[in-house]
Amino acid sequence: MKLCMIGTGYVGLVSGVCFSDLGNDVICVDKNKHKINSLQEGKVPIYEPGLTELVIKNIKNKRLSFSSNLKTSVKNSDIIFICVGTPTKKGGGSADLSQIYNVAKEVSLSINKFKVIVTKSTVPVTTGDEIEKILSKRNDKKTFSVVSNPEFLREGEAIRDFTYPDRIVVGSNEKKSNKILKNLYSPLVSKGAEYLDTTRRAAELIKYASNAFLATKITFINEIANLCEKTGINVEDISIGMGLDKRIGSRFLRAGPAYGGSCFPKDTKAIISTAEKFNINLSVIKSVIRSNENRSNILLKRIYEILSHKVKNKKITFLGVTFKANTDDMRDSSSLLMIPILSKKGAIIKYYDPTGYKEEFKNFKNVYYEETVKKSIDGSDLIIIHTEWNDFKSINFKNLIRGKKPIIYDMRNIYSDLKINSQGFKYFSVGK
Numbered sequence: 285m286k287l288c289m290i291g292t293g294y295v296g297l298v299s300g301v302c303f304s305d306l307g308n309d310v311i312c313v314d315k316n317k318h319k320i321n322s323l324q325e326g327k328v329p330i331y332e333p334g335l336t337e338l339v340i341k342n343i344k345n346k347r348l349s350f351s352s353n354l355k356t357s358v359k360n361s362d363i364i365f366i367c368v369g370t371p372t373k374k375g376g377g378s379a380d381l382s383q384i385y386n387v388a389k390e391v392s393l394s395i396n397k398f399k400v401i402v403t404k405s406t407v408p409v410t411t412g413d414e415i416e417k418i419l420s421k422r423n424d425k426k427t428f429s430v431v432s433n434p435e436f437l438r439e440g441e442a443i444r445d446f447t448y449p450d451r452i453v454v455g456s457n458e459k460k461s462n463k464i465l466k467n468l469y470s471p472l473v474s475k476g477a478e479y480l481d482t483t484r485r486a487a488e489l490i491k492y493a494s495n496a497f498l499a500t501k502i503t504f505i506n507e508i509a510n511l512c513e514k515t516g517i518n519v520e521d522i523s524i525g526m527g528l529d530k531r532i533g534s535r536f537l538r539a540g541p542a543y544g545g546s547c548f549p550k551d552t553k554a555i556i557s558t559a560e561k562f563n564i565n566l567s568v569i570k571s572v573i574r575s576n577e578n579r580s581n582i583l584l585k586r587i588y589e590i591l592s593h594k595v596k597n598k599k600i601t602f603l604g605v606t607f608k609a610n611t612d613d614m615r616d617s618s619s620l621l622m623i624p625i626l627s628k629k630g631a632i633i634k635y636y637d638p639t640g641y642k643e644e645f646k647n648f649k650n651v652y653y654e655e656t657v658k659k660s661i662d663g664s665d666l667i668i669i670h671t672e673w674n675d676f677k678s679i680n681f682k683n684l685i686r687g688k689k690p691i692i693y694d695m696r697n698i699y700s701d702l703k704i705n706s707q708g709f710k711y712f713s714v715g716k
């Protein structure tokens with residue numbers, strides 16, 4: 285099959301590369317020419333484990349190519365995946381669908397034979413209907429079919445998630461396009477993935493409902509962690525005890541910083557906004573957002589307490605600043621909220637992240653990137669383990685730190701308090 289991925293970001297690039305690895309001819313399109321030029325040379329602009337190797341392999345096999353010419357790429361393809369961004373609209377909570385509709389308009393100019401137009405981007409329910417209207421203005425309805433096929437991959441685990449998904453959701457209102465997609469996904473279905481064939485609107489809503497539910501789980505355990513801290517209970521015991529119930533499940537029940545990233549914050553807001561258009565009040569999700577927005581304030585308050593409210597001139601190290609491990613994505617990371625506030629209060633911040641320096645902190649006073657864990661913790665008063673990178677899971681603090689012993693605040697509950705305390709460090713964690 286000839287596939288065209290429009291938008292070569294996390295989703296478009298990863299799924300395009302994986303589809304090519306399954307034997308399809310894939311052309312990945314992006315309007316960012318710089319990105320396309322780098323990819324043509326096998327240089328991957330995002331950090332995603334295993335992705336560079338797969339890009340180079342499939343370029344060599346001549347199954348994967350990159351282009352900034354949308355029209356020609358669409359004309360030469362059978363299935364068109366729309367993978368552009370759907371960020372939060374400025375000044376509101378709804379999804380900004382301008383990138384989606386711009387692409388739909390461009391695609392509508394290039395339909396020269398039957399094509400399946402698939403939305404992989406996360407889009408509010410009824411967006412497929414709108415795309416269909418845009419395409420119908422210039423094309424006979426028999427020449428295209430609009431399908432929703434939301435993507436569930438997680439950054440950092442994207443290749444594995446694409447290759448071994450729990451489920452593939454395809455929402456289509458026609459048998460023909462569904463058959464084409466079922467055929468495309470058959471190598472994954474034969475490896476055990478569930479294929480859910482549903483309506484287009486249902487597929488659109490499944491994605492938002494799933495993300496809102498996962499965000500709720502995280503926020504729920506974060507609030508339980510607050511209670512644990514006041515009652516002398518270890519939140520990890522609660523997570524295990526709850527998770528053993530098969531109706532609940534153990535995943536996404538680990539207390540820590542606020543959820544962030546490119547999906548949960550924007551998708552929880554967007555589903556509320558969509559529901560409001562239909563006069564539905566999603567009150568549970570609204571309180572999840574409020575609670576999550578307050579999470580960083582709660583952790584900052586704990587930092588002030590740990591430092592006996594003397595933040596000025598304190599040397600604070602952040603180990604990890606991305607919203608989670610194995611990605612360079614900084615979108616809505618809680619470090620973006622915490623570091624500027626601490627810097628404004630006069631703290632001197634050093635940070636180390638395996639994905640390197642972050643532009644996001646360049647305008648803040650006294651915020652410095654260090655190239656190693658050792659350099660970043662040197663002379664520190666407080667070390668904050670912010671992101672759960674493997675690099676931070678077995679640091680020998682005793683050997684690395686000579687002289688004054690910093691306090692350690694482990695926001696990911698990686699270390700054992702007994703072990704760290706026995707090495708002479710003051711250790712704080714979450715929900716204990």
Ligand code: NAD
Binds near residue numbers: 293294383387436546
């Ligand atoms: P991204 O911002 O990383 O990439 C989007 C790309 O689209 C950019 O490279 C941009 O230049 C390109 N683009 C925009 N308009 C274009 C146009 N007219 N023509 C060609 N290219 C164009 O976004 P992403 O993180 O890959 O997310 C894409 C969608 O997938 C969003 O709706 C998101 O919610 C959803 N999603 C993301 C993830 C994730 O983990 N990042 C997971 C599942 C679903």
